[in-house]
Amino acid sequence: MKLKIIVPALAIVFVGLVSSCEKDELNDNSADMNASIENTADLSSNKQSDNTKPQGTLKVVDLGVAGNFAILSKTGITSVYKSSITGDIGTSPITGAAMVLECGEVTGNVYSVDAAGPACITTSANMLTTAISNMQTAYTDAAGRKTPDFVNLGAGNIGGKTLTPGLYKFTSSVVIPTDITLEGGPDDVWIFQVSGTLDMSSAVRVTLSGGAQAKNIFWQVAGAVTFGTTSHFEGNILGQTGINLKTGASINGRLLAQTAATLQMNTVTQP
Template sequence: MKKKLQFILALAILLCLPNVNFAQAPNLGSAADFVLFSTNGAVTNSGISHLTGKVGTNNGSSTGFGNVNGGMHDGDGTSAQCAADLLIAYNQLAATTATNFPAAVLGNGQILTAGVYSIASAATLNLTLTLNAQGNANAVFIFKIQAPFSTNTNSKIKLINGALACNVFWKVEGLVSMASGTTMRGTVIANNAAINMNTGDTLEGRVLSTAGAVTTDGVLAYTPTGCGSPVLTGPTAPQLGATGCYAIFSSNGAVSNAGSTYVTGDIGSNNGSATGYNSAFITGTIHTIPDGSTAQCASDLLNVYSYLNVLTNDIELLYPAQFGNNLVLTPHTYLLNAATVFTDTVYLDALGNANAVFVIKINGALSTSTYSNVVLMNGAQSKNVFWKVEGAVNINNYSVFRGTLICNNGALGAVNTGVELDGRMLTTTGALSTTAMNAIATVIPGNCGSVGIQSLNSEDKKIIIYPNPFSASASIYLNDLSQLNNCVLTIYNVLGEAVISTTITKQLTVIETSSFPSGIYFYKIMTNSTTIQSGKLVAQQ
């Protein structure tokens, strides 16, 4: 009697539960990184397709693709591993037990819940098919189609109530053909057959063939997020130091402007003049001649450049001359290994991570079209975007540029009319020229006024000299009181002649400098005949 009651109770509980089918997702392994792949067959594109994820074949070639946000792998170790993992995933899907047997035409407003669905004949998707996870983000949908599968024009897979594309799988025993305008979601595996995607198709998932060609024509396809996929953060951002104070700067070259340019941030050169800027339009300091601030900026800029230069790239964009053209990039370190032409728009997608970092390394010059545009998406911030360019830079009229751009050994020769800069433009060696543009350096440090008096990390300074530039007087502040009566400060002019020498006997000493002609001076601090500190000073009378 007791066992009978237990059975009745268990049956009642099951009857009260919603109809749940326990489908289990296969393990894709390295195949999860690919958006387009064939184990044995050509992978071909025509038109302009935008792809996020790896593309390749283990036996054949991939042709017709522009820049792919993921990289190309034909007949290499990566493709071999993908082929092996794809076979495992296919076998796991094949071994699942079907619990639902829908008609051969899917869609037409149909709503399905999680489970394993089997269709014994050729199948078609028409209009809209909705997959309802019923609030369960782990709900898995598996479709086993024992013959070819096609979609009609503008047909769509819609996900609701927590359903995720990473938990949707299509195992097809035949040709997969998607008509124009299809929105497909999930991982599609065609066994021993080809896959065709047409103009205007969108894929949130993957198309993978065990043996057959994969063809795309002007599509948008990207690997899905979730289901344990790695969260993309990009590399660690460099520490800007004093370069964070500047919007426009050259370590070695003149900085000049024509027209009405508005800037938030400092402007200057450490070996040249800064001319043509109207101080009424500048929120910051115009360093018309080199000073302690520009010296510190030049030093810190070299550190930032060196850090970016040695970063290992995750993804190489193979067609630098085709950069832009509505390309979508995610948090990574990218390499363009030649002179780069930026046309139209590039989208930087942080995938919801406001701290995501983007680094774009260009081994050559950079030029842009008119109205080129860097668009930040899904939490991306200009303070986390860095461009390292090995050559001259030309930003064409009415472009919108975002991030910190560092030009190494090349002129930022033309930042043209109507350009909007959300970030910084800095060059290690070369002239920098702007024309009637707007620039805002994002996240400016709060102590920029003291740069040159002390570095942004100045705990090791024995003595601080301020203000710098100075005029009527300069104050000397001794950080290390143990050095009282031991430190001798000497200031030299550009000819190397000592213009003042004094022993520091108080923590704060004020020296008269009104007789110093305007110009650059150097100082050194000695203790027991040893130089413990030196630097550059500027007099502005």
């Protein structure tokens, strides 16, 4: 009689143990599944983070139609033969007669508001009006950028320096007496705000490294710009006053002048 009572009791204990083991196994499987889901979510989150990594906040200056030109001027372009200009050139509103150069010095189009000037002139007054307006808007944009990364670096003397991407503000003139390097990637942007003049000494070079591109470099200059003999420059010049290149100087960039651009056996290459 006692045996009959013990056997059912043992059966109940056995069933309870089996049920408990199955429950623990289910809990373990559920935990593993949750961990797997969390890991997948983490991987997805990391992947999204990599794809949306910011590339910098400084935006290029929009040149508009002015960006189609290697040299654009409101009051004239002159050259001491022989300069070599790769890219379009143009003047407006002044007459084409203010472009004093030979057609053979330009690999590109020569635009004017009228038929005066070099024999190779193409008349396009409306387009030039737009280009000049865009040039002035670009100057205002560059001059108005806020929160500079560097203010009056080197007290205006940037010779010998390696310049990283960013916004540079100078409340005085800027001189480049020795070589400088602009170091950054192909999408990086440099904007230089210069309230005075910009002068680069003879035989001095601006060099790009790390994939930096001249098309992403903007020099907004209120005063006159002067490059010494056989010097080399990189970037777009937005000049409120004259841009003057002395004998043998070269630039990989654009000369966008609200007055005149003067050349003396120079090389100008639109980037």
